[in-house]
Amino acid sequence: MSLNGALIGCGFFAVNQLHAWQEMRGARIVALCDRDPGRLAAVGRDFGIERRYADAEALFAGEALDFVDIATTLPSHRALVELAARHRVPVICQKPFAASMEEGRAMVAACEAAGVPLMVHENFRWQAPIRAVRAAIDSGRIGEVFWGRVSFRSAYDVFSGQPYLATGERFIIEDLGIHSLDIARFLFGDAERMTARTRRVNPAIRGEDVATMLLDHESGVASIVDCSYATRLAEEPFPQTLVEIDGSRGTIRLGRDFRMVVTDAAGSETLEVAPPLHSWMERPWHLIQESVVAIQRHFVDCLAEAREPATSGRDNLKTLALVEAAYLSAATGDTIALAGI
Template sequence: MENTLKFAVFGAGFWANYQISAWKQVGGVELLAICDPDKEKAKNMAQKHGIPKVYTEAESLFEQEKLDFVDIISSIPSHAPLVKAAAKAGVHVICQKPMAQDYATCQSMVKACEEAGVKYFIHENFRFQTPIRECKKLMEEGKIGTAFRAKMTFCSGFPVFDNQPALAELDRFIIMDLGVHILDMSRFLFGDVEKLYCQTQKINPNIKGEDVANTLLTMKNGVNCFVEVSYASQLEQETFPQTLILIEGDKGSIRLDYNHHITLTQKGQGSQKFKADPPQYAWADPDYALIHSSVVTCNQSILDALMDRVPAETSGQDNLKTMELVFLSYESSDNNKVLFTQ
């Protein structure tokens, strides 16, 4: 594989603009083409980012372009057909989260890539946020001993539907769109899940899906982790797009508060406070700066895995475990039952 990898992007919507900017930030890649059924959207994105070729059909793109990988940043229903088309073409694949609309489809996407011998990654970027990595580091250094409980909170009243109106039309909204990130972070911090119990609510009358979800996870290592997500919250402090976290261990605790403030408390040693600010980029949307910085770090991690420098952290195979939690959460809420993972 050449030092500069050639790739194409599928999708010309809100997130594509920032994903492409993040690839420019990372470097070591060359964007040859963009594909979107809406030709005008694709042309506008191509003009903004200097992309040579514009396509409206995936088949034509794969026939005419010689690629090392594709980055799929399109609607959820398009993920599976595009991933399988890339696998058939022998091209490595990056796919935006959530992987697909049901678990069987997720499994078929992973299988298609494995059978074709292509690498498959999910662009799961929240776990790459600077303050989240710092919390993980503190745990790995044994600062709080053995963790036994945690709380992860993403509760906001941010008008997310203003720049992504399609979210209001999703039958399944907050767990598929946001909860998937927090569930993946819980796995990153505490390992795999043994069982869960979830309850959901719909507060906003103008959307189709749920906008509140509360999920209690019991990890295989015994940690109890409570995950709460909401886009219906009217709070004293708007914290979008930050996840607030409390992790308790037998020798101390870690608290991640608003604006990346971390408090480390250790038994017999008191507390110390510091910040874990992410890098800032001129192209990032100020409202999403934390997320956009993690897109850069996620892209770098995937590029390193594509180049065989490191193992893949967010492979399709690994992400199946996160998607299992997503669909079990819906099933748990629908049936009011505690459910076990496979």
Template sequence: MRGTLVGCGFFAENHLNAWTAMRETPLEGVELVAVCDRDLGKAEAAARRFGIPHFYGDAETMLAEQRPDFVDIATTLPSHRALVELAARQGVPAICQKPFAASLEDAEAMVRACADAGVQLMVHENFRWQHPLLEVKRALDEGWVGKPFFGRVQFRHGFDIIANQPYLAEDERYIIMDVGLHLLDVARFLFGEAGRLYCRTARVDPRVRGEDTATMLVDFASGVTGVVDLSTATKTEPEPFPECLIRIEGTEGTIELDQGYRLVLSRTGHREVRPVDAELLPWASRPWHVVQDSVLAIQRHWVDCLREGREPDTSGADNLRTLELTFGAYASAETGQAVVFG
């Protein structure tokens, strides 16, 4: 299977490493044949470092010349719609980084374009592919808590995100668009679809323009009441970045994903702790390794889905529900009232 990639920036490094690891595992049967960046020097550097035969400064030319089996769009938000529509026009299945789109209208148009063209579309919504979160999901599916009634998805840290991605400081919408949508997606993954969402936001760090802390209360159709809360202004030790912490309570017991990647399964009179840290891949580095492992996992899922002709778990269509909550969170924060879905 011959892939291509657009956008050789900060996070694309993880995609490139994961594609390279897959290429070097012959059973995977997939390789990148070309990379593209509007800064041609970046594309060339990536091609050289990762042993990729071709590089381009223009995505349209790359797709036209290479006729690849898929394109991995690893650019930032503003280019997503044009690139996904380009892929659809050229009949090329596409992975699109998050945030998928700047509005629900854009996202719907992108999903429609790919559906009309009959090509697969997956959003690179990698959080739910993190090993610790997969283990939480497994314990939940195995019935540890019985019927769940409360869930918390927490992501509070003080890691200097802005140092790596300075453009985020300029966005009017910051943390919900950057990380909140991951957490809402994880909440959907664990608790199902949401019916109502209430959100409060604040800006703590004067260096950023948008909100850097958000707290949401979500009703899920499953009966779970969810708290989704996040902050990049949290000053604590040890630094929790990039750990997503979870608490799920049900009629029979409790599942916690605690800091240090400890999965705690408890019931009255019983408690067990399982280490659920992700593998440290050869190209990975702490504390990013859990995220890096999830990139490999979602890329494998994509290749499997393409081969088997089935819809990815985090397809464009699926991601519409996550985006609906994301934009709903901003609407709620603005009006001070809950937003109702469905």
């Protein structure tokens, strides 16, 4: 039996989600919604989806849905998640999930009160190289991890595809750093304290485009999470996240071009941890596109098995808290205790 879903928000990123749904066993998208008629018609035509709505209320009224996939930008997330909860429809919501902790907590509470599963589309931890790093930690080969770095540095022009990123008061931490912080949680566990510094280098945008963050994790690991869209390099690495991890018996280095080196007393091993390239994927986005398939697969499996997704709304509140703490630390110069966020 196949689950029938709807997708709301037919914009820049949603096409990746639609391609991933097309190759998903056990689920399909039967209806689309976008308040922009041009986008709705174009995406409906491209993906052969005839049932189309300009308004989300009308979508829920007109369809019997097993799930809804919200691919709109942040300002609409709360209203749409709460609408799904009222209709008791399981929901996936794109990152950044909420604009504040208060908003995020209200969204999680609405879904929990309605008994509705909620997953945040926080996909970077589902990237093939990041999964490989986590597997290398879990193998125990490098011993006890005591230090880490999650790094994303680029000068890729993200503003041409996503012009709204240039206009917000917040930019890189809320848009991209949120993924890096989630990866840090995935690899090193939850954090207790955050210290952050930010800069805006690009004069043509409103928010910060450089952030350097220091995290104290409950596990005792100290990690650095750094991200920049103002870093011009000899070879543009977008959208690769590079990872360095030191453990009591060895190290892991996830370098450029999906090369992971694991070193222990026996020597170094280099592994190719590239994502597979499906027919609809395009370099360099295939790294992200493949993680979309993985996270949507995870959602369908969790629904089938009545399991909480790894990046449930409740889990994602901890990633959101890191985002809020980073902005607070950058504004005040203080180290922020996560318990107070």
